Amino acid sequence: MGFDDCYQLGNVVKTHGLRGEVVFFLDVDYPEIYQEMESVLIEINGKLVPFFIESLHLNGDRAITALEDIETIDDAKQLVGKNLFLPLRNLPDLPDGGYYFHQLIDFDFYDGETLIGKVRAVYEMPTNHLISVDHKGTEILVPAEDSIVKKVDLGNKIIHADLPDGLMDIYLESEAT
Numbered sequence: 020m021g022f023d024d025c026y027q028l029g030n031v032v033k034t035h036g037l038r039g040e041v042v043f044f045l046d047v048d049y050p051e052i053y054q055e056m057e058s059v060l061i062e063i064n065g066k067l068v069p070f071f072i073e074s075l076h077l078n079g080d081r082a083i084t085a086l087e088d089i090e091t092i093d094d095a096k097q098l099v100g101k102n103l104f105l106p107l108r109n110l111p112d113l114p115d116g117g118y119y120f121h122q123l124i125d126f127d128f129y130d131g132e133t134l135i136g137k138v139r140a141v142y143e144m145p146t147n148h149l150i151s152v153d154h155k156g157t158e159i160l161v162p163a164e165d166s167i168v169k170k171v172d173l174g175n176k177i178i179h180a181d182l183p184d185g186l187m188d189i190y191l192e193s194e195a196t
Contacts, residue, residue, distance in 0.1 A: 020067060025060060025104040026121060028053070034095040035083050041095050043075075043082040043103060050080045052111045059086075060104040067104055118171050120148065120163070123178065126171075128152045128161070130182040135159065138178065150178075159190050 029046040045053055054077050060067040071087040089095055110119060120141035128135045128150070136154040141163065148163040161167060161180065170179040 020060070020106060022067065022104070025067065025106055026110060026119070028059065028103040028105050029080075030102045031061070031098045031100065032081070033099055034092055037092050038085070039089040039091050039095045040083055040085050041089070041098055043084050045077075045080050045082060045103075047080075049111070050077060050082070053077075053082075056105070056109075060106075061098060062102040062104065063098075116171075118173060122173065123150065123171070126176045126178050128178045128180065130180055130187070135180075135182075135187070154187070154190070157190055159187060161186070 027046070029044045031041050032044045033042050034040070035042050043059075047053070054075065056072060056075065058069055058071045060069055062068075070089070073085040073087055075085075076083045086098075089098070107121075113119070120143065123138045123141055126138045128138055136152045136159070138150055139153045139158070140151040142149045142151065142160075149160045150163050150168070152159045152161060161182065167182065168178060168180050171177075172179070
């Protein structure tokens with residue numbers, strides 16, 4: 020299973036105790052959905068390595084976790100800072116109208132009735148998320164905010180937006196100079 024078949028769940032932030040437990044940070048909207056997960060993939064040296072979960076105690080977006088075959092603090096230290104992944108098929112269903120950012124890749128992006136281009140990526144930043152739209156070879160970054168992104172049509176692979184005045188000009192002017 021490769022990275023394209025997975026989504027990042029979070030990462031290992033630190034060890035816990037002396038028996039090899041680690042603390043997961045679950046970078047998701049609803050951490051409680053993952054309370055009963057049986058395994059996780061951890062990125063080690065650029066590869067996804069499966070680990071079975073012996074126990075997981077959730078506290079908000081953090082989980083004290085015991086992993087099979089991780090028995091000592093030294094074993095656990097090797098996992099600190101590593102990213103956690105799950106297969107895309109494990110993504111929980113979202114309420115109607117909900118979507119995951121990875122689903123938006125290759126969607127047509129419209130500002131009102133005008134086709135701007137295709138979505139190439141979504142950058143998840145600490146303060147806000149940005150949708151990267153390819154407009155005739157120029158990257159336009161659009162904040163992924165409800166006030167701008169008005170409707171996402173998953174069936175037809177279309178995003179309808181209302182771009183702030185001047186947003187496109189910022190990118191197109193820098194291209195002209």
